[in-house]
Amino acid sequence: MRSVGKIFILLVAAALLSFSGCKNGENGGAILDVAAEVETEDSGTQVAVVIFEGINPVMDATVTVNGENVPHLFLGIYTNTITTVSAGQTATLDIQRSGSTINASLTMPQRPTVTEPTSGTYDASNALLVQWGSVSPTPDSIGVIVDKSNTVSGVDYEVFLSGSSNSHSIPGNTLKTSISGITVQVGSVNSTTSLGSFAAAGSTFLVVNVDDSDSFSTQ
Numbered sequence: 296m297r298s299v300g301k302i303f304i305l306l307v308a309a310a311l312l313s314f315s316g317c318k319n320g321e322n323g324g325a326i327l328d329v330a331a332e333v334e335t336e337d338s339g340t341q342v343a344v345v346i347f348e349g350i351n352p353v354m355d356a357t358v359t360v361n362g363e364n365v366p367h368l369f370l371g372i373y374t375n376t377i378t379t380v381s382a383g384q385t386a387t388l389d390i391q392r393s394g395s396t397i398n399a400s401l402t403m404p405q406r407p408t409v410t411e412p413t414s415g416t417y418d419a420s421n422a423l424l425v426q427w428g429s430v431s432p433t434p435d436s437i438g439v440i441v442d443k444s445n446t447v448s449g450v451d452y453e454v455f456l457s458g459s460s461n462s463h464s465i466p467g468n469t470l471k472t473s474i475s476g477i478t479v480q481v482g483s484v485n486s487t488t489s490l491g492s493f494a495a496a497g498s499t500f501l502v503v504n505v506d507d508s509d510s511f512s513t514q
Contacts, residue, residue: 324394327353329490329498333360333377333386334482335403336505340380344373346390356392361385382406386502388490395493399500404434404483406504407461412479412511419472419513423465427481427506434458434483438503445470445477458483475512480505 331344342365346353352371359365363377380386382405390397407427417423425439437460441452452469470477482505490498 324396324493325392326493326495327356327390327392327395327397327498328495329390329397329500331388331499332501332503333380333388333401333403334503334505335380335382335406336507340377342373342375342377344388344390346371346373346392353392356390359389361387380502382504388500397490397494397498399487399490401485401487401500401502403502404432404485404504405430406506407437407481407483409479409481409506409508411462412508414509414511416512416514417470419468419470419474421467423467423470423479424462425465425479425481425508426462429461430458430483435486436484438480438482438484439463439465440480440482441465441470441477445474447471455484470513472513476510477513478510479508481508482506 325348328347329344332342334341342360344358344365346356354367354371358373360377361380363375365373365375368374380403382403384403385400386403387400388398407430409425409427411424411426436458437456439454439456443449443451446452446469452465454463456463482503484501484503486499486501488497488499490500
């Protein structure tokens with residue numbers, strides 16, 4: 296869950312797999328597939344948005360979050376760093392494109408505080424307990440993620456849990472041995488699929504507030 300983070304990678308996949316086909320909505324505007332995330336961590340707030348019309352990336356939309364521009368990067372991906380959206384504040388997404396208007400607002404949830412694992416060395420063959428303080432108000436979900444550079448499979452380890460959860464055990468033999476500088480990221484997530492009549496079914500907007508565990512090693 297870094298800038299253009301792990302959940303964003305999932306959003307890209309979701310956008311690519313949920314094309315609605317080229318359809319028109321009210322007033323002739325096109326129906327658009329949208330996957331959008333506003334992610335806050337210690338370094339600030341990053342926005343990532345993917346927009347497609349049918350199988351075609353949309354590269355000419357005007358995208359803002361809280362009135363701040365999110366420019367097109369490439370192939371339907373829009374990204375920018377914006378003024379920090381802190382816990383309890385609202386993130387408002389607005390997309391305008393040739394008669395199509397998409398908008399949604401969500402409250403940034405409180406950030407979970409990761410208490411385990413702490414710094415030290417852990418046996419990679421054993422399950423790794425991840426714990427964090429309960430988040431209130433309860434978010435829609437909690438995401439737990441380890442970067443693929445630290446996993447045996449070479450794929451990000453990621454699981455999404457109930458918003459009321461406060462622990463998760465990463466199975467033994469998931470992490471590589473003899474690795475240092477590992478962190479586990481835990482993010483509280485609020486989400487909506489209500490983006491207006493010009494958003495295709497499956498379009499999603501997420502806000503995520505992320506904390507990192509202490510850095511640790513494996514053996």
